[in-house]
Amino acid sequence: MYHLIANNGPNTLHGGPNALDHRVWTVTPLTIxxxxxxxxxxxxxxxxxxxxxxxxxxxxxxxxxDSVLQIAYVASTDKDT
Numbered sequence: 001m002y003h004l005i006a007n008n009g010p011n012t013l014h015g016g017p018n019a020l021d022h023r024v025w026t027v028t029p030l031t032i033x034x035x036x037x038x039x040x041x042x043x044x045x046x047x048x049x050x051x052x053x054x055x056x057x058x059x060x061x062x063x064x065x066d067s068v069l070q071i072a073y074v075a076s077t078d079k080d081t
């Protein structure tokens with residue numbers, strides 16, 4: 001059993017009080033033929049905010065020359081979570 005950190009009364013809302021939106025992510029600009037792109041990545045260690053498993057995540061934002069915004073999310077963990 002895991003006891004998560006409450007931040008909304010007795011509940012854990014959106015990952016807790018120090019969730020991933022409060023972290024400094026690594027930004028990597030990408031060269032693509034038809035626009036601009038950047039990948040943001042972050043590794044959350046096992047037991048961060050009392051969640052099980054190391055979470056490795058990345059989000060790639062691409063803006064094409066045709067003004068299309070594409071967002072691709074990838075995440076994996078080494079434990080059930």
